[in-house]
Amino acid sequence: MSLLAPVRRDRVIAELPPCFTTEAALHTRTSFHSKVVGMCQAQRTGTVGFKISKIIVVGDLSVGKTCLINRFCKDSFDKNYKATIGVDFEMERFEVLGVPFSLQLWDTAGQERFKCIASTYYRGAQAIILVFDVNDASSSSSCRQWLADALKENDPSSAILFLVGTKKDLSSPAQYRLIERDALKLAKEMQAEYWAVSSLTGENVREFFFRVAAQTFEGSVLAELEKSNARRIGDIVRITSNERDLYLTQKSRRAKCCQ
Ligand SMILES: Nc1nc2c(ncn2[C@@H]2O[C@H](COP(=O)(O)OP(=O)(O)OP(=O)(O)O)[C@@H](O)[C@H]2O)c(=O)[nH]1
Numbered sequence: 001m002s003l004l005a006p007v008r009r010d011r012v013i014a015e016l017p018p019c020f021t022t023e024a025a026l027h028t029r030t031s032f033h034s035k036v037v038g039m040c041q042a043q044r045t046g047t048v049g050f051k052i053s054k055i056i057v058v059g060d061l062s063v064g065k066t067c068l069i070n071r072f073c074k075d076s077f078d079k080n081y082k083a084t085i086g087v088d089f090e091m092e093r094f095e096v097l098g099v100p101f102s103l104q105l106w107d108t109a110g111q112e113r114f115k116c117i118a119s120t121y122y123r124g125a126q127a128i129i130l131v132f133d134v135n136d137a138s139s140s141s142s143c144r145q146w147l148a149d150a151l152k153e154n155d156p157s158s159a160i161l162f163l164v165g166t167k168k169d170l171s172s173p174a175q176y177r178l179i180e181r182d183a184l185k186l187a188k189e190m191q192a193e194y195w196a197v198s199s200l201t202g203e204n205v206r207e208f209f210f211r212v213a214a215q216t217f218e219g220s221v222l223a224e225l226e227k228s229n230a231r232r233i234g235d236i237v238r239i240t241s242n243e244r245d246l247y248l249t250q251k252s253r254r255a256k257c258c259q
């Protein structure tokens with residue numbers, strides 16, 4: 001019996017939310033992993049329904065991290081900039097394939113002086129969201145360093161990565177096409193899934209967070225399957241997948257791109 005409040009009807013995920021572009025995506029499947037669907041149908045997802053999945057949001061100051069989280073969690077937008085001090089976090093509850101699933105969104109401060117605080121919060125993140133302003137090219141190159149800092153605290157193959165360009169409403173289509181070309185290159189180098197959003201208009205914000213919830217849910221269920229197989233067989237069973245799912249068990253080559 002769940003002690004938590006019921007999940008809002010507009011936070012129910014029954015189909016795999018699509019990626020933003022297949023050019024830089026964690027995988028190109030159009031449905032949930034068959035093993036994940038099987039486990040949910042058999043109600044064998046173990047502790048996943050009680051887990052809180054930690055998502056850390058990093059990026060230079062004023063790129064739009066807080067506005068992105070507030071647009072999704074509170075459906076609000078504040079044009080007056082208030083720098084985040086240290087770290088804040090929001091909880092968001094979903095129901096994925098009938099299983100309750102919670103995201104804990106850690107909103108870190110971009111200011112240099114808070115970097116040391118942010119690093120203590122990276123540990124155990126299931127997803128790292130690297131944020132840049134599509135109108136400020138330097139903020140996207142900073143994402144390499146933000147990723148390197150985050151990977152110091154995390155096993156490179158355990159966290160899935162998203163590279164998110166914000167403030168899309170401020171760039172003209174021609175400007176945005178140029179920025180997107182470089183951002184896609186960076187996303188592929190990092191093995192991150194690329195998204196472009198606007199917290200002011202709300203463009204792609206809900207779709208993005210539904211994708212984050214679905215992908216971290218899949219990762220949790222597959223990890224649960226691996227643990228139960230290991231318990232049963234007494235050996236570490238690797239879930240092999242016949243399609244190139246970048247974030248499944250494969251040891252990531254990701255660490256190299258940040259050296
Ligand atoms: N036009 C537009 N402005 C935005 C958008 N997102 C954020 N902003 C503006 O950018 C300012 C900074 O956004 P924040 O979300 O506070 O930035 P941050 O990354 O959290 O900054 P730190 O907390 O200092 O790291 C906000 O005051 C907004 O005015 C957007 O999508 N479109």
Ligand SMILES: [Mg+2]
Pocket residue numbers: 065066067082083084107108109110
């Ligand atoms: Mg902030």
